[in-house]
Amino acid sequence: MSKGFANNRLTFLSLGVVACFMAVGVRLVFLHVIDRDELLRFVDKARRQIVVEHARRGAILDARGNLLATSRSEMTVAVDAWSLDEYLQIEKNPAKRVRRAAEEQAKRVQLAALLGLSTAEVEQAFVPTMRPIKPELDKRDGKVDGLTKDRWVKLREGVTDPVFDKIAALNIRGLTAERVYRRVYPGDGLAAHLIGFVNKEGSPQSGAESRFDLYLKGQDGWIESEKDGARRELAQFRSREVPVQDGNDVVLTIDSVVQHIIEDELKAIADKYQPNFATIIASDPMTGEILGMANYPSFNLNEYSKAPLTALNNRAVTDTIEPGSTFKIVAAGAALNEGLVMPGSMFDCGNPMIDYKGKTLKLPKEDEPFGMLSVADIVAHSSNRGAAQLAMKLGEDRFYDYARKYGFGQLTGFALGGEVRGSLAAPAKWDGLTITRMPMGHAVSATPLQIHMAMSAVANGGVLLRPQIIKAIKDANGNVIRSFAPERRDAALKPSTAALLAQLLTGVVREGTAKGFDIAGFEVAGKTGTTQKIIDGKYSTTRHVSSFVGFFPASRPEVVLSVIVDDAHVPGGIAYGRVVAAPAFKHIAEQLIQYRDIKPVPPVTHSLLAMTGGAQ
Structure with missing residues (x-):
């Protein structure tokens, strides 16, 4: 082998070694200079x-x-x-x-x-x-695949x-x-x-x-x-720790026992009458606190995905109905509050026609024939014509203002939301018969909760309250960090008028449309309602909304209770409020009296004519 060939081999070997070192150097430059920031982010992401x-x-x-x-x-x-x-x-x-x-x-x-x-x-x-x-985004394993x-x-x-x-x-x-x-x-x-x-x-x-x-x-x-490499935490390298809260x-505000009672009653109503929907509400009249609120249909919270959409609605605030005769507390209370009538004031409820502001108007039909009725009898026997004449004494504007004071046509302020305001047209939009129809609860719509809170205003001395559903907020240690007090919305009636109207409402169960549903010693005051449903633009004679809304004891109210049943099926009969809703009201009231230890009240005289004077 020649000496020149040996030198060439050595030269090539040296060049190869130098090239390798240069390649390593170039790679190091890329790793530590050019790609340094990106690689550090990769390593940091992999380790952190x-x-x-x-x-x-x-x-x-x-x-x-x-x-x-x-x-x-x-x-x-x-x-x-x-x-x-x-x-x-x-x-x-x-x-x-x-x-x-x-x-x-x-x-x-x-x-x-x-x-x-x-x-x-x-x-x-x-x-x-x-x-x-x-x-x-594929930069996790070194392969962009x-x-x-x-x-x-x-x-x-x-x-x-x-x-x-x-x-x-x-x-x-x-x-x-x-x-x-x-x-x-x-x-x-x-x-x-x-x-x-x-x-x-x-x-x-x-x-x-x-x-x-x-x-x-x-x-x-x-x-x-x-x-570490096994993906276990290296606690010594913790750089930040934010504690969980x-x-x-x-x-x-609800009471589980009260809720159970009203839900059991709803099941009984559903089994017996197969209604479209039904709502029961119980509350404290003095605070507006909801003690129980339930609807049919309902659903199992642990199996919510199985419930039909219609069962998810809180019908007490999402659905409206014409309140029917439960709305008559507006005309009666307003006329008494303005001093236009007394309980003994007499009205001709047998005449189907009446002169009003220079026009002769047709009065609504009655469920049974009446003649001369006192205001007390108009309330007790739920006279449509009597309610219309009370509203006429007030006039359109005053009657409308009182309906607003009772909370109709307005949101109640229910804290869980989802509610609708119902409808209450201003007098400028009324037709010639509205003054005769609205007092009996037609030409107006309201949610069950609005109807309930209107009756609550009568029970508590005339004050319209916001329905209270939240009582307090507590921290993880059980300390109260926020509490919620009753909220006053309006003054519907003077306290003396509210107390007088409450006594008139006891006549409903004593001798009127809900006779036989009184509870001895507990002064049930209330109002039945039987509203014809509007089907295909007309009032139906076979489909109704049945209701009974009241409170007890009348002279010392502790519970306001509403039972409202939409489109109950009564074989061979009409779904009157006294047939469908009043029995449920009484059954619930009897249980609440026992559970809440409500004391009976002394007997009172119901001779309102003697207490308040003769007819006007």
Whole structure:
């Protein structure tokens, strides 16, 4: 071999070595200078982790502290199959690797039994897989192929803490878990329209769950730290920790026992009459606090996805009806309040025609023939013509103003929302017969809650209150951080007038349209209503809204109660308020008297004519 050839070999070798070093140098420049920021972000992202700790949603309680809604702690168990694969590949000794795999497989058999899954299902979850990802985001594994390692495969959700403790003790490689809180409702369908529900995505959908979400939801906590190659947290590298703040508890005004009573009665009404819908409301007249509110149809909060959409509506505030004879408290109360009449004032309720402002108007029909009736009799026997004449004494504008003072045509301010205002046309929009029809509860529409709160104004001395559904907000330690007081909306009547009208309303159950539904010693005051439904633009003679709205005891009111049933089916008869609603009212009232320990009142004289003078 020549000397020149040897020198050439040495030269080429030297050049190759230099080229290698230059390549390494260039690569180092790219790694440490040109691509430094991007690579640091990649490494930081790979090592750093943010672990979210979910806040526990606050509970919803009734006024006595009974649980209406709560959050149950559960674990969602998932698998990072690649973590297991990486753990096994670290072991270079084939025999030890096989032994490790066998040990992990034995643990997974126990895992399957604890989760109630087949071994095959669990084994499938531990097979490493790739999942698609947008190519522009594919920077996780060094390959821009639109695929990345799937490091989270859900195995089972809803795992209870005791079961998870057993799973955690197995120390299974590749198994991960997240604590979640599942919303549960101990009463199933109890107060469903008031409580509302939280869906599977954790979003509140209606009722208190939605309206008071700001108080209930709390604030998630989180931890920012680093993880090792096995994806375990390195606690010593925690850089930030925000503690979780659990949600506050919301206390409603309802009483679970009262709610049970009215819901049981609703079921009885539904079974007997198959109505389109029915609503029962009970409240404290002095505070406006709702003690119970229920609708038919309803639904099970724990199975909300199975409920038809029509069952989700709180019909007490979303649906309107013509109030019918329950509206007669407006004309009677207003005429008494203005001093235009006294209980003994007489009116001709037998004449079908009347002269009013230079015109002869046709008065509405009566359910039974009447002659001369006092104001007390007009209220007790629910005279349509008598109510019309009382309104005529007031005139259109004053009558309309009083209807507004009773809360008709306005939102009640119900805190759970969803309500409609109903309709109450101003006098300028009335036709020639409205003054004769509106006093009997036609040509006006209202929600069951509006009708209820109007009667409550009579019971409490003439004050229209906002219906109260929320009582207080409590923190996680049970301390009250906000309370809610009664809210006055308007003054419908003078206290003396309200007390007088209350006594007139006792005549309804004593001798009038609801005779026989009094409760001895407890002075039931109330008003029946039987409203013809408008079908195809005409008043039907066979389909009605039945109602009874009242309170007790009349001289010392403690409960206002409304029973409203839409389109009850009464075989061979008409769904009068006294037939459908009054019996339910009495049955509920008897139970509430016992449960709330309401004391009887001394007997009073009902000779209102003697108390207030003769006829005008």
